[in-house]
Amino acid sequence: MARTDHPVSETQPLYWRVATELLCELRNGPPGGRLPSERRLAGRFGVSRETVRQALEVLRRDGLVATDRRGSHTTLPGLPVETPAALTFPVGARAAEPGADRTTVTWETPPPAHAEALGLAPHRPTLVHRYESADADGRGRRTAVTSFSAVALSEVEELGRYRDRADGAASAQLRRTYDWMRKAGLTLHHRDSITRLADTPSVRVTRRVHDQYARPLEITDLLVDAQQDALVYEFTLPAAG
Template identity: 80%
Template sequence: MARTTPHDHPLTEGQPLYWRIATQLLDELRDGTIPPGERLPGERHLARHYGVSRETVRQALEVLRHDGLVATDRRGSHATLPGRPVENPAALTFPVGARAADPGAVDRATVAWEAPPPGHAQALGLAPHRPTLVHRYESAGADGQGRRTAVTSFSAVALAEVEELGRYRERADGSTSAQLRRAYDWMRKAGLTLHHRDAITPLAGASSVRVTRRVHDQYARPLEITELLVDARQDALVYEFTVPAAG
C-alpha cells in the first residue's frame, strides 16, 4: 500500500491540528532548517515553537514516523529525509579567535560556574548575578606576541539542550582545563541550528581589537556570547565560512 504524507493532500480547515503541525515540520525538514540525520528539538521546544501542546507535537511526529520521514531512538527523533547532512564549517572552532594547532603557541582554557559579565547576562537573558558556565581562553605566540583572551558565557538554553556542556557544571571550578573546541559541533548534534553574528571593533588608543560573537538557534534563543581581545599589531583576523549549496 502506498504511503501518504502531509504534502500529498492540500491543507483544509477540517484537518486535525496535528496534521497541520506535521506539514509545517516537514517543510522545515525539506528546506534544510533541520539537516538530515540531525536530532530534532525536544517536544517541549517544538510545542513552544508552533504554539501547540506537547500532545499535538507527539501526534505530528507519529505521522512523520509512520511515513518514514522521522526516526526515533534513545537519543530522540531525527530526520531521515534523503540528502547530504550539512558539514561542519571548518572555521567555527570554539571560541572565536582560537588559534590553529601551533606547537610553539601557549594556550590555556578553563571553565567556571559563576555570574557572567553584566553585558553577557543581558545578552543571554539571565537575571543579574545568576551563575552560568563561563569559559576563559588565553593564547600567545611562541615569542609572547599576539596575545588573545576570550571570555564566553553560555545561556541556560545551551546548558539544558547540550549534554556535553551541561556536564561541566559540577567541575567548573575556575581551574579545570577545558578547551571546548567542539562546542559548536555539540550544539549542532543536539539539534540546534547555529546563527553567528560577529562584530569587530578597534579599541581607541590601542593596537587591539575586540571581537564580539553572539550565537542563537533557529528559535532565536541565545546560546552563547564571546568577547575576544586581540593584540592586532602582528596578527590578522581571518574568518572563513562554508555555506552548503542548496538542494
C-alpha cells in the same frame, strides 16, 4: 492523506502544524540526522509529548522520518555537515601545540553586558568559559570570555555536565561546543562584530549566537592583538538533527 509540504493554516490540528515546522528544519539539516528526544521537541514547540508523537507519526507515514532502536532520524537528503574547522569554539581559537593555550570554566555571575544579552536575571550565575592563547614569542595574544544561556545549558547535555566541575582550575576543552549544539537540534545563527580599538593594536570581536527560535545561546568577547577595521558579518549553521 494530504502531505506535510502543503501550506500550514490555523484550522489544522496542532500536531499537523508541529509536523510542518519540524519538516522545514529537517530539510535544512544533514542527511540522516537524528531528531532530538520527544521531551526536547515538546519543550521547543511548547506542546505535549503526545502532540509530538502525533507529529512524528505524520512524518513517518509520509516517509520523511524513520524510527529505530536509537530513536528517530530524517530520511531526507540534506546539506553535508560542515567541517570541524568551521565549528571551532570559541571564536578566534586557533590550532596550537598542547599547552600553548589555556581554557577554564567557572560557575559565576557573567559580565553585565553578557547577562543582558542572554536574558539572565541580575546576579544569576551561569557557565563562563575563558580562553587565552599567544604565539611562541608572546605576540598575537588572544583572550576570550564566553557566557552561556540557560537554554544552552538545559538543551545541550555536554555543556550542562560542566556545571559541577566549573571550578576555574582544570582545563576545559569546549572546542566542539557548536557541534554539540547542532546535535541537540539547534540551528545556530552567529553574528560577529569586529571593531578596532582606538589607540591600541587590538581588535575586539563580539560573537552572539542564537537558535532558530531567536533564543540566545552564548555570547563571546574576544580581544586580539592585530590591526583591523570594523566589520560585521552573519551566517547560519543548520542543526545536525
